[in-house]
Amino acid sequence: MEKFTAAPTSKNITGSVNYAYSKTGKLKLFGIYARDIQGVSVEQTEYEGTFDGNTQSKFINLQHSNVLFSKLVMKNSFSVSNYSNQWKLGVLDLIKTDKVYSFRNDFEYFISSRSRLLSGVEYEKRKVNYLGQIPNNDYNIRPDAQRKVIDADILGSRIGGYMELESATTFGINNFASAIGIRYDNIPSLKLGWVNPRINLSYKLNDHSTIKTAWGIFNQLPDPRLFSSVEGNPNLKSMKAVHYVLSYDYLFDEDNSFRIELYHKDYKNLPLENLLLNYDNNGKGFANGVDVILKSALSNGWSGWISYGFINTKRKWMDFEQLTSSSFDITHNFSLIAKYFIASNWQVGINLKYATGRPYTPVIGADYRAMENVYEPVYGDKNSSRFQNYKRLDLRLTYFTTLFDRFSSVFYLEGLNILDLKNIFGYYYSPDYSERKEVSSYFGRRTVVVGMSLGF
Numbered sequence: 001m002e003k004f005t006a007a008p009t010s011k012n013i014t015g016s017v018n019y020a021y022s023k024t025g026k027l028k029l030f031g032i033y034a035r036d037i038q039g040v041s042v043e044q045t046e047y048e049g050t051f052d053g054n055t056q057s058k059f060i061n062l063q064h065s066n067v068l069f070s071k072l073v074m075k076n077s078f079s080v081s082n083y084s085n086q087w088k089l090g091v092l093d094l095i096k097t098d099k100v101y102s103f104r105n106d107f108e109y110f111i112s113s114r115s116r117l118l119s120g121v122e123y124e125k126r127k128v129n130y131l132g133q134i135p136n137n138d139y140n141i142r143p144d145a146q147r148k149v150i151d152a153d154i155l156g157s158r159i160g161g162y163m164e165l166e167s168a169t170t171f172g173i174n175n176f177a178s179a180i181g182i183r184y185d186n187i188p189s190l191k192l193g194w195v196n197p198r199i200n201l202s203y204k205l206n207d208h209s210t211i212k213t214a215w216g217i218f219n220q221l222p223d224p225r226l227f228s229s230v231e232g233n234p235n236l237k238s239m240k241a242v243h244y245v246l247s248y249d250y251l252f253d254e255d256n257s258f259r260i261e262l263y264h265k266d267y268k269n270l271p272l273e274n275l276l277l278n279y280d281n282n283g284k285g286f287a288n289g290v291d292v293i294l295k296s297a298l299s300n301g302w303s304g305w306i307s308y309g310f311i312n313t314k315r316k317w318m319d320f321e322q323l324t325s326s327s328f329d330i331t332h333n334f335s336l337i338a339k340y341f342i343a344s345n346w347q348v349g350i351n352l353k354y355a356t357g358r359p360y361t362p363v364i365g366a367d368y369r370a371m372e373n374v375y376e377p378v379y380g381d382k383n384s385s386r387f388q389n390y391k392r393l394d395l396r397l398t399y400f401t402t403l404f405d406r407f408s409s410v411f412y413l414e415g416l417n418i419l420d421l422k423n424i425f426g427y428y429y430s431p432d433y434s435e436r437k438e439v440s441s442y443f444g445r446r447t448v449v450v451g452m453s454l455g456f
Helices: none
Strands: 003-020 026-043 048-069 072-089 092-112 115-135 147-167 176-187 192-204 209-220 239-253 256-274 278-297 302-316 332-341 346-355 363-369 374-379 390-403 407-416 424-429 436-440 447-455
Touching: 256 302
Parallel strands: none
Antiparallel strands: 003 026, 026 048, 048 072, 072 092, 092 115, 115 147, 147 176, 176 192, 192 209, 209 239, 239 256, 256 278, 278 302, 302 332, 332 346, 346 390, 363 374, 390 407, 407 447, 424 436
């Protein structure tokens, strides 16, 4: 069971300034500052103590846009972000900082009223630092446990560019729209680069129905720590995914619509543990799924949407020796959101969620380690069990008003998990792993929230 040793605190400040220096030229400065602090009493199998954590995030972004010629629009963006967090529990005492500088330049050229050409370049510079100590073994986090001291910097930069041609009348065929593009990315420090083609096609069957299809290749770097020359493999490749999408949209009217989307994704070059190289790129995986959403505004005043998602995804990667349900395999996911104005300024809202429980790897036994005086868990097959299904109902009362005839304001009272349904966050065990107890997420309990937002 988890209990707060001190009330959690959270600060969040957001602000923006807009300036139009000409009829077509605009500047926007946007910034965010957020900080969270918490202390939680934690019961672990081998140790009972306090987890102290804090996160801090700073982000500032300057955007510029202008119409250079009658058919050419230019957009620029420069941003700086600084994120840090600290975890302290037993022997664990780790600070992670992540600093990112990025610049992006985009052009939009209108070839005609039915087609346009999009292009852009971007540059990103990043520095990640890990400082502190971590336990040698994840089954022993006691303060006197064996530890590893870390002070590591991960430096890198990325250069990217793209070009995309959009047309509303492909090959001169009315109602046949397309978007054909290509993207290039390069990571100089890792000597990695890739070119990814992508295509989207859609055909409007009539005033209500549209069918769409898409195909594309996407690349992503794995955890940067896997490129370590000591515990990783600096010669790893980027992960690769090939997406196939088919969807159907039906528009009843402006406020009511239906959409169903089928997709398949092939994953290649996933990092896989290797006894000689630490990691190689022999991992693979797939994801098949369907998403359905119905949006509606009823004549009786209710509005909202219902969505359902199904996914079947498996991966062979990291320490998964065979294709196994991934941690993202939430088989069924259902949500219902409904809103109703009980008066001109008062609105009630309902948010209902139901989802299949997350996969996890069960503990099937334990071995005693005399040198450390601790039991090491013996695990069963990877992600072969699931937590119980997730269920939650939230209710919200919102009041909309304008303060001093100038500032748009929103005040709300919200009941989270109003039925106090039990949702399992995890399990903890007796010292020898012979007994198991449930861990319920504190924020998953029935909670009342009062808040407001103010627009300038």
